[in-house]
Amino acid sequence: xxAILNTQLPLVDPVLKFLVILLIILLVPIVSDRxxxxxxxxxxxxxxxxxxxxxxxxxxxxxxxxxGTVGLLYIMFLAGLEIDMKDFRSNAIKxxxxxxxGFFVPMIFxxxxxxxxLEFSLMTSVLLASMFASHTLITYPLVSKLxxxxxxxxxxxxxxxxxxxxxxxxxxxxVVGMSTGDIDHNFWFELAASFIVFTLVITFIxxxxxxxxxxxxxxxxxxxxxxxVMVFLGAVLSQxxxxxxxxxxxxxxxxxxxxxxxxxxxxxxxxxxxxxxxxPFFLIGVGMLIDFRAFTNSQTLVVAVVMSVVATLSxxxxxxVTQKNFKLSxxxxxxxxxxTNAQAAATLAAVLVGYNIVLGETSQGEPIRLLNDSVLNGxxxxxxxxxxxxxxxxxxxxxxxxxxxxxxEQPSDVxxxxxxxxxxxxxxxxxxxxxxxxxxxxxxxxxxALNIIKNDANQTDTLINGKKILEKAQISAAATDTPVKTILxxxxxxxxxxxxxxxxxxxxxxxxxxxxxxxxxxxxLGNLTNGILEKSNITTFIYNPQQSIATIKRHLIIVPExxxxxxxxxxxxxxxxxxxxxxxxxxxxxxPKSTIKLIKKIHLKHPIAIEFEVFSxxxxxxxxxxxxxxxxxxxxxxxxxxxxxxxxGMAEVPNYLEKHxxxxxxxxxxxxxxxxxxxxMVDLTNPSLLHAIxxxxxxxxxxxxxxxxx
Numbered sequence: 157x158x159a160i161l162n163t164q165l166p167l168v169d170p171v172l173k174f175l176v177i178l179l180i181i182l183l184v185p186i187v188s189d190r191x192x193x194x195x196x197x198x199x200x201x202x203x204x205x206x207x208x209x210x211x212x213x214x215x216x217x218x219x220x221x222x223x224g225t226v227g228l229l230y231i232m233f234l235a236g237l238e239i240d241m242k243d244f245r246s247n248a249i250k251x252x253x254x255x256x257x258g259f260f261v262p263m264i265f266x267x268x269x270x271x272x273x274l275e276f277s278l279m280t281s282v283l284l285a286s287m288f289a290s291h292t293l294i295t296y297p298l299v300s301k302l303x304x305x306x307x308x309x310x311x312x313x314x315x316x317x318x319x320x321x322x323x324x325x326x327x328x329x330x331v332v333g334m335s336t337g338d339i340d341h342n343f344w345f346e347l348a349a350s351f352i353v354f355t356l357v358i359t360f361i362x363x364x365x366x367x368x369x370x371x372x373x374x375x376x377x378x379x380x381x382x383x384x385v386m387v388f389l390g391a392v393l394s395q396x397x398x399x400x401x402x403x404x405x406x407x408x409x410x411x412x413x414x415x416x417x418x419x420x421x422x423x424x425x426x427x428x429x430x431x432x433x434x435x436p437f438f439l440i441g442v443g444m445l446i447d448f449r450a451f452t453n454s455q456t457l458v459v460a461v462v463m464s465v466v467a468t469l470s471x472x473x474x475x476x477v478t479q480k481n482f483k484l485s486x487x488x489x490x491x492x493x494x495x496t497n498a499q500a501a502a503t504l505a506a507v508l509v510g511y512n513i514v515l516g517e518t519s520q521g522e523p524i525r526l527l528n529d530s531v532l533n534g535x536x537x538x539x540x541x542x543x544x545x546x547x548x549x550x551x552x553x554x555x556x557x558x559x560x561x562x563x564x565e566q567p568s569d570v571x572x573x574x575x576x577x578x579x580x581x582x583x584x585x586x587x588x589x590x591x592x593x594x595x596x597x598x599x600x601x602x603x604x605a606l607n608i609i610k611n612d613a614n615q616t617d618t619l620i621n622g623k624k625i626l627e628k629a630q631i632s633a634a635a636t637d638t639p640v641k642t643i644l645x646x647x648x649x650x651x652x653x654x655x656x657x658x659x660x661x662x663x664x665x666x667x668x669x670x671x672x673x674x675x676x677x678x679x680x681l682g683n684l685t686n687g688i689l690e691k692s693n694i695t696t697f698i699y700n701p702q703q704s705i706a707t708i709k710r711h712l713i714i715v716p717e718x719x720x721x722x723x724x725x726x727x728x729x730x731x732x733x734x735x736x737x738x739x740x741x742x743x744x745x746x747x748p749k750s751t752i753k754l755i756k757k758i759h760l761k762h763p764i765a766i767e768f769e770v771f772s773x774x775x776x777x778x779x780x781x782x783x784x785x786x787x788x789x790x791x792x793x794x795x796x797x798x799x800x801x802x803x804x805g806m807a808e809v810p811n812y813l814e815k816h817x818x819x820x821x822x823x824x825x826x827x828x829x830x831x832x833x834x835x836x837m838v839d840l841t842n843p844s845l846l847h848a849i850x851x852x853x854x855x856x857x858x859x860x861x862x863x864x865x866x
Contacts, residue, residue, distance in 0.1 A: 291471070321403060792807050
């Protein structure tokens with residue numbers, strides 16, 4: 157009680173301190189929106205106001221530093237986690253060039269300005285220039301919020317961070333070694349060896365550990381804590397290698413990228429906790445460093461202005477050169493500049509290290525530092541200036557890109573409704589997860605969870621059980637911020653219940669689970685699935701989940717001959733494409749040449765990780781068992797009997813799966829059938845069919861365009 161009522165500043169009561177921080181995190185976005193300021197800039201300004209050089213409400217103590225460190229590592233981890241790995245690899249040269257531009261241009265300008273404008277020594281000028289060269293992805297949360305993380309400019313900017321910061325921190329290590337006399341013939345060997353070992357461990361060992369853990373432990377809390385452990389383990393390994401921990405956090409994000417899909421509940425939790433708590437703590441902590449009294453010192457002011465101008469112009473020039481080299485838009489150039497201009501983590505590390513290196517003493521006994529007080533205070537001001545400019549630049553560029561993408565890509569009037577009949581509590585999470593991964597990103601309200609109660613069932617117990625199942629489905633989908641409409645229905649039997657709801661709700665896709673004890677042959681396909689397939693003509697997925705879809709390494713898709721000539725081709729292909737987009741796992745198509753030819757045309761417009769193998773003889777279906785590996789998912793496109801793509805060997809697929817694949821993930825796909833056919837073949841001139849395909853998503857629009865050209 158006395159601690160709370162104590163008016164002495166800074167505040168010492170931990171409860172009161174945390175309340176102040178939470179009020180800032182709550183109110184700053186509201187006020188920033190009214191003032192049209194980026195939220196992160198508002199957080200930094202709030203830190204200035206409440207910090208030791210403002211109202212002195214809070215001290216920048218160990219709790220603020222700890223939470224801020226977590227926030228900084230979180231930003232770097234999210235950048236690695238959200239990046240499109242396929243684009244990251246394909247754009248490696250672009251990222252490297254931007255990284256080299258972003259490093260050498262500021263280095264050259266910085267050294268010249270340090271030597272001839274600020275009249276520093278060569279060693280001080282080199283260290284000062286390395287501070288201009290590095291950057292922190294402090295504005296990345298703005299990009300993530302606006303949903304443009306997959307844009308080319310973002311991809312190469314994030315990739316360049318690795319290059320610029322490693323080079324800048326390498327310069328720091330060399331300058332410190334030369335200043336302290338620690339560089340000898342073993343220095344370079346030890347640095348290179350430790351960096352190689354660190355990189356190999358994170359690149360190859362982290363994914364193995366992550367996949368093992370996620371396959372065996374499904375508890376939400378355990379998975380989240382595991383992710384935090386991996387982030388900080390990567391940071392510690394980075395420090396042991398002589399590199400700043402932000403590099404380790406970023407590489408940990410890259411290593412776990414494939415294991416945490418963007419649509420997964422785990423990703424939603426990581427985003428939520430980071431943006432709600434840790435990242436605001438970091439931004440507030442940065443604001444607490446800023447001392448406006450430094451503006452009263454003319455030498456500090458001159459150094460701060462020179463540093464801010466050089467850092468900003470050199471990064472702007474690097475962004476301009478990159479834009480011209482790769483023929484990017486002005487908005488992409490602005491976004492590159494915004495992402496690479498903000499100075500924070502590596503810059504702070506460099507200036508503090510340089511400030512603590514004492515080269516000697518003056519005649520009055522004052523220490524001669526590698527970086528003096530003017531540079532230290534000037535750096536803090538430069539951080540404020542560059543973060544402010546970067547915030548506005550990132551917000552403007554990202555907004556314009558988001559608007560253009562929305563206009564170009566969003567199909568008009570998306571009509572996608574996915575029905576998930578549920579009866580087994582053990583498969584609810586897996587079926588909901590699959591449905592979220594196959595749906596279009598524009599489908600924001602199209603999931604339906606269904607539980608059927610037979611008219612002759614025990615009303616009370618069955619009703620309670622049905623409500624629990626539907627509630628669990630809602631909770632599972634809510635973890636990814638995906639709404640689900642629940643339907644509890646009384647009907648004669650399961651088949652009538654499902655098919656009636658399909659008609660009443662205009663369902664486009666049906667996702668069924670395969671009970672492990674039931675198997676896939678015999679009565680299951682005979683009674684339920686065949687009944688539904690006979691009475692409905694929508695795309696139907698029958699899923700056997702043996703592990704989380706996030707831990708799948710490859711999806712092998714077997715496609716029958718003439719599949720592309722049926723009206724449902726574009727519908728199921730679009731769903732499979734979405735799985736690859738959302739999980740990052742590659743697709744391997746086993747299909748006839750004609751089908752592969754069409755899919756390759758689609759791939760040109762919408763690139764994903766994909767491979768092709770010619771396969772047309774279903775008598776050789778059993779030979780594919782040799783191609784399957786651990787953590788693979790087998791997807792088999794089947795057909796209703798007596799239709800164009802039906803093969804005699806399909807009748808044996810259920811028995812074969814039960815015998816050889818019951819312990820592996822597999823997905824059976826029955827394409828939708830419609831009246832858009834002439835003599836059993838798809839009518840490519842039918843405008844209603846093309847309009848329906850167009851409304852799927854961007855993949856559907858491409859397929860419709862290809863059909864029109866035919």
